[in-house]
Amino acid sequence: MQEIKSGLKMYGALLKMTLRGILQYRVDFWMSLVSVCLLNGANIVQLSVISWRFHALGSWQVGDLLVLYGLFLISWSIFSVFFFKLSKIEDEIVSGSFDAYLLRPVRPFLQLVGGDIKYTGLCDTLLGVVLVPMGLAMNGTHWGLWQILWFVVFVLSGGVIAVCIKFLISCATFWTTKANALNQVFIQIYLLTQKYPVTIFGPAFRVLVTGLVPVAYLNFYPAVFLLGKSDAPFWMCTLSPVVALVLAGISALVWRRGLRRYNSCGG
Amino acid sequence: MKIFLASLRMEKRSTGIYRVDFLLKVMYSIIAMYGVRSLWAALYAQDPSIVGRPLSSMITYAMLAVALDIIFYPSAMSTAPQNYISQQVRSGRIDTDLLRPVDLQRQLLARNGSAALFGALWLVMPAWALGVLLMGLELPPTLLHGTAFLVSGVLSFLILFSLNFMLGMVCFATTEIRQITMAYSGILTILSGKLIPNWLYPEWMQAVIEILPFRCVFETPLNIYTGAASRVDIAYSLLLQAAWAAVLFLLGKIMWLGVHKHLAVQGG
Numbered sequence: 001m002q003e004i005k006s007g008l009k010m011y012g013a014l015l016k017m018t019l020r021g022i023l024q025y026r027v028d029f030w031m032s033l034v035s036v037c038l039l040n041g042a043n044i045v046q047l048s049v050i051s052w053r054f055h056a057l058g059s060w061q062v063g064d065l066l067v068l069y070g071l072f073l074i075s076w077s078i079f080s081v082f083f084f085k086l087s088k089i090e091d092e093i094v095s096g097s098f099d100a101y102l103l104r105p106v107r108p109f110l111q112l113v114g115g116d117i118k119y120t121g122l123c124d125t126l127l128g129v130v131l132v133p134m135g136l137a138m139n140g141t142h143w144g145l146w147q148i149l150w151f152v153v154f155v156l157s158g159g160v161i162a163v164c165i166k167f168l169i170s171c172a173t174f175w176t177t178k179a180n181a182l183n184q185v186f187i188q189i190y191l192l193t194q195k196y197p198v199t200i201f202g203p204a205f206r207v208l209v210t211g212l213v214p215v216a217y218l219n220f221y222p223a224v225f226l227l228g229k230s231d232a233p234f235w236m237c238t239l240s241p242v243v244a245l246v247l248a249g250i251s252a253l254v255w256r257r258g259l260r261r262y263n264s265c266g267g
Numbered sequence: 268m269k270i271f272l273a274s275l276r277m278e279k280r281s282t283g284i285y286r287v288d289f290l291l292k293v294m295y296s297i298i299a300m301y302g303v304r305s306l307w308a309a310l311y312a313q314d315p316s317i318v319g320r321p322l323s324s325m326i327t328y329a330m331l332a333v334a335l336d337i338i339f340y341p342s343a344m345s346t347a348p349q350n351y352i353s354q355q356v357r358s359g360r361i362d363t364d365l366l367r368p369v370d371l372q373r374q375l376l377a378r379n380g381s382a383a384l385f386g387a388l389w390l391v392m393p394a395w396a397l398g399v400l401l402m403g404l405e406l407p408p409t410l411l412h413g414t415a416f417l418v419s420g421v422l423s424f425l426i427l428f429s430l431n432f433m434l435g436m437v438c439f440a441t442t443e444i445r446q447i448t449m450a451y452s453g454i455l456t457i458l459s460g461k462l463i464p465n466w467l468y469p470e471w472m473q474a475v476i477e478i479l480p481f482r483c484v485f486e487t488p489l490n491i492y493t494g495a496a497s498r499v500d501i502a503y504s505l506l507l508q509a510a511w512a513a514v515l516f517l518l519g520k521i522m523w524l525g526v527h528k529h530l531a532v533q534g535g
Contacts, residue, residue: 031446032449034446035446035447035449038449038450038453038454039453040453042452042454042457042462046457046462049463049467049468049469050310050463052469053467054313054314054317056313057306057310057313058312058313181288181291184295185291185298187295188295188298188302189298191302192298192302196302200305200308205301205305
């Protein structure tokens, strides 16, 4: 308990330092907010054109698709705002700055996480928080307290899953130093699940994004459950927190192994 | 031309080194191709009349766009002018580029052009071939369409190069363009016809896209490849592309001259 408390305190101190650094560059701050919105804009334009022309994608109405995309954005932004640095282990190791983490008397994991806060991710959160109610309103669905509670559970589990997947890919650096390439493949996969219901990509892809890289638990399964779709059995959707816990366990194990294995690149 | 050949030789030596990269790039374009194929199949199953083309033609369009994206996406190549310039400006090594006896714009064109040619041969071609063999990507209807597609593809590259080059010029003023590049990628994605062909947009948007150069990058060559363009259309679109390529190249040159003067004042 004592350890957790001091860890949190340390995290707070590191974040404060990082934030001060970021606020030095105000123009950059505003520019990046605008850019992120424009980049998301491309997805939204695509969704709106599809929905305007086709009205739906299979059994998924426009409102459903907005909820699907919004859920992804919110969960994903938990990773991108607070844990972004975890996906940069390769850079840290290659540049040699990872060694410094090991020398300091604070856990390397905390130092990594506290070393960066990506405020541009907040734009995703914001957009997601707007899109989900908008989608619901379009469908004419109302959520009771029960659904809202599930929504929170799903978003938090989704956040943990996103962080863990990115972290595990990044940890591949300890063994292969090719984590960035692996990450590129992962990006191609989640670009598909982010906007479209997994069902349209066929059973093989569905097994991939459920079992192997469970990105479908970021938005697809939660959306199926919360919107009452028939694309997957409900019990499978409720596994989301379990998947998150299992992944977190695996991540902790891999991180320990990786640290033990780590040899500095030297130089 | 001589510079281009020299860059080509350099590029040839460096591509051999990154085998793993090659495999991965082809692999993730296959994933993306599979993705757009499924998407259009699902949309088509709903209402074939809206797409306005046979499914096989639409799938060909979308999958080829993904394959071309391997070399056309703004952050895909480190030799793309905006990426190269921003890297050199940030590290302060841009002065060595200025010392060379060849004008910066032509230097970058040779460098990026040769990298794109290699990318086209080693990355786009395999992705395309796999698409044809495994995923129902069609061949162009006639030899004329095929040849015109290649010419159009080269012009697309030139247009994209000039747009990227102008973005690179902005880097001299701001020293940081990562954010602007993101916004630019978004705009390019929407307006080039890469994700959604122009004809599916609402009319007012079509009118706007019509007068902008972005659609020449993806939509024009893809329409030629899929046979949606008639002979007259082909001639017209190639001319239009050539005109855009020339105008944008010139604009880039003017911007560069302006920047260069400014840069000389800053000096040492």
